[in-house]
Amino acid sequence: MAPGVLERQILRTRNGLAYLTGASHPAMGQTPRDLVWKRDKARLWRYRSEERRFRPPVLIVHSLVSKSYILDLLPNTSLIRYLLREGFDIFLLDWVPPDPADAENTLxxxxxxxxxxxxxxxxxxxxxxxxxxxxxxxxxxxxLLLAAAHSELPIRSMMAMATPCDYREMGFMSNMFRADRLNPEDMIDETGLVPARALDEGFQSLKPTEYVTQRVNFFQNLWNDEFVEGFLAIAFWARDQVPFPGGVFRQTVERLIRRNALLEGVIPHGRGEVRLADIRCPFLNAYAAQDTITPAASSVPLTALVGSEDARELRLESGHIGFVAGRQAAKVARPQIREWLASHSEG
Amino acid sequence: MTPLWRKAYDAIEQPLAAGSEAWVQSETFMDLATVGFRVQRRMLRELQQNTERWLHLWGWVSRGDVVRLSNQVASLERQVRELRREGDHREHPLLNGRSRTRPNSRQTSGRSAG
Structure with missing residues (x-):
C-alpha cells in the first residue's frame, strides 16, 4: 500500500537528508566474481554460480565508452545476476579506463x-x-567485427544489444563529425585520449532538459526508497564516464561515422576489410525503442546485414539504460533475452 | 495521482524539450556549436601556452611538462607491451589448435593480409 501524504513527507525528508549528506550512495556491482584473465587494460571476469545449467558459457563484451557495472547495477536490477539465477555461466570482458599508454589502441x-x-x-x-x-x-x-573477422572462433550464437549500425541516425554527436564540422583531432587531448568530460557533455546535449527533469522526478519520488536507490545508481553511472582511446576514435569517425561502413556491411579492418555477411551464427539484434544514445533506427538495419540464416530482432520498449538496468528490463527485456539464450544453448 | 505542480512542470517542459531537442539537431545549432568549440579550444590553448611560458620563465614546471613526461612513459609502456606480445606469440603460436591471429579480413588491392 502506498504511504499517506504525511508519511511521504517524512520519508522524503529522511531520504533528502541522506542524499544531501552523501549517505545514500548505493553499492553497485556486488555480484561475486573472479578475475580469470588480464592483459593490459582488458579484464575477463567469471561470475560465481552454484547452478550453471546451460552450455555454452556466455561472454558479455562491454563497451569502451562506459563502465561495466551498469550490467550489474543493483542486486534487484542486475542483468548479470538475473542470467546467473537462470542458470547461465556468465563471463564479462571489460576495460579498465584507458590512460595515455592506450591512446594508440585501434579497433x-x-x-x-x-x-x-x-x-x-x-x-x-x-x-x-x-x-x-x-x-x-x-x-x-x-x-560484430570480431565475428566477421575471425570465423575460426567457436562462436555458437551472438547477440548485439543496443548496438549502433547506421551512424546517420546517431544524432548530434555523430552529425558533428559528419560533413567535416569537427575532426577527430579536435576532440583528442594532448594525452591522445578523448576526455571523459567530452563524452559526458556530448551525451548530455542529446536531451538538453533531461538533467532538470531527472531532478524533478527524483524530488517527486524522494519518498520511495526503491526509486531513490535506482535513480542514484543510474545517475552516478551516467556521469561516471571514461576516456576513449584516440586511435579507436579516429577509426570510429573515419570508418563508422563518415563512411557509415557498418551500414554498407563492409568495414575496413587491419589491412583489408571484413563483411557482416560473413557472420553465419544465430544472431539476435536487441534494441530499445526509446534509446537516445543508440536510437532504434540506427540498430535496426543490423538484422538484415549479417549473413546468418537465423537472424532475429528484439525490440524493447525502454531506453538505453532501462534496457539492462531499469524496472522495464526486469519485466520485459530480461525474460525475452533469457528465452533467446536458452533456445540457443544446451541444458 | 499526479500532483498539480508536476502537471504544471510537464506542461512547460514538454514543448521546451521537444523544441530544444529539435534545435540541437538543427544545422544552425551544429554550425554554431562547431564555431563555439573551436574558439573555446583556441583560447584554452593560448592560455596554456602563455601560462607555460610564464612558468618556465621562473623555472617552474608546467602542466605541459608533466603531460609530455607522461606521454613518454606511455610510449615506453606501449613498447613493453609490444615486446611482451611478440614474446607470447613466439612461445604460443597456437592455442587449442586455433591460430591466435588468423583474421579472415579480405584483402584490399595490393596489400597483404592483416
Whole structure:
C-alpha cells in the first residue's frame, strides 16, 4: 500500500537528508566474481554460480565508452545476476579506463588481440569448446567485427544489444563529425585520449532538459526508497564516464561515422576489410525503442546485414539504460533475452 | 495521482524539450556549436601556452611538462607491451589448435593480409 501524504513527507525528508549528506550512495556491482584473465587494460571476469545449467558459457563484451557495472547495477536490477539465477555461466570482458599508454589502441587491438585472447582464456577456464557472445553498445560493434573477422572462433550464437549500425541516425554527436564540422583531432587531448568530460557533455546535449527533469522526478519520488536507490545508481553511472582511446576514435569517425561502413556491411579492418555477411551464427539484434544514445533506427538495419540464416530482432520498449538496468528490463527485456539464450544453448 | 505542480512542470517542459531537442539537431545549432568549440579550444590553448611560458620563465614546471613526461612513459609502456606480445606469440603460436591471429579480413588491392 502506498504511504499517506504525511508519511511521504517524512520519508522524503529522511531520504533528502541522506542524499544531501552523501549517505545514500548505493553499492553497485556486488555480484561475486573472479578475475580469470588480464592483459593490459582488458579484464575477463567469471561470475560465481552454484547452478550453471546451460552450455555454452556466455561472454558479455562491454563497451569502451562506459563502465561495466551498469550490467550489474543493483542486486534487484542486475542483468548479470538475473542470467546467473537462470542458470547461465556468465563471463564479462571489460576495460579498465584507458590512460595515455592506450591512446594508440585501434579497433584491431581489441578485435584481433584482446577479445580473441580473452575467448581462449574463457574456453580454458570453462572447459568449453564454444561460447555465446553478447556485445553491449559499442561492445556490440567490437563483437560484430570480431565475428566477421575471425570465423575460426567457436562462436555458437551472438547477440548485439543496443548496438549502433547506421551512424546517420546517431544524432548530434555523430552529425558533428559528419560533413567535416569537427575532426577527430579536435576532440583528442594532448594525452591522445578523448576526455571523459567530452563524452559526458556530448551525451548530455542529446536531451538538453533531461538533467532538470531527472531532478524533478527524483524530488517527486524522494519518498520511495526503491526509486531513490535506482535513480542514484543510474545517475552516478551516467556521469561516471571514461576516456576513449584516440586511435579507436579516429577509426570510429573515419570508418563508422563518415563512411557509415557498418551500414554498407563492409568495414575496413587491419589491412583489408571484413563483411557482416560473413557472420553465419544465430544472431539476435536487441534494441530499445526509446534509446537516445543508440536510437532504434540506427540498430535496426543490423538484422538484415549479417549473413546468418537465423537472424532475429528484439525490440524493447525502454531506453538505453532501462534496457539492462531499469524496472522495464526486469519485466520485459530480461525474460525475452533469457528465452533467446536458452533456445540457443544446451541444458 | 499526479500532483498539480508536476502537471504544471510537464506542461512547460514538454514543448521546451521537444523544441530544444529539435534545435540541437538543427544545422544552425551544429554550425554554431562547431564555431563555439573551436574558439573555446583556441583560447584554452593560448592560455596554456602563455601560462607555460610564464612558468618556465621562473623555472617552474608546467602542466605541459608533466603531460609530455607522461606521454613518454606511455610510449615506453606501449613498447613493453609490444615486446611482451611478440614474446607470447613466439612461445604460443597456437592455442587449442586455433591460430591466435588468423583474421579472415579480405584483402584490399595490393596489400597483404592483416
Amino acid at each position: 584491431e587491438t581489441y578485435v584481433d588481440e584482446y577479445i580473441p585472447e580473452a575467448i581462449e582464456a574463457l574456453l580454458e577456464e570453462a572447459g568449453a569448446d564454444e561460447l555465446t557472445l553478447i556485445g553491449y553498445c559499442f561492445g556490440g560493434v567490437l563483437t
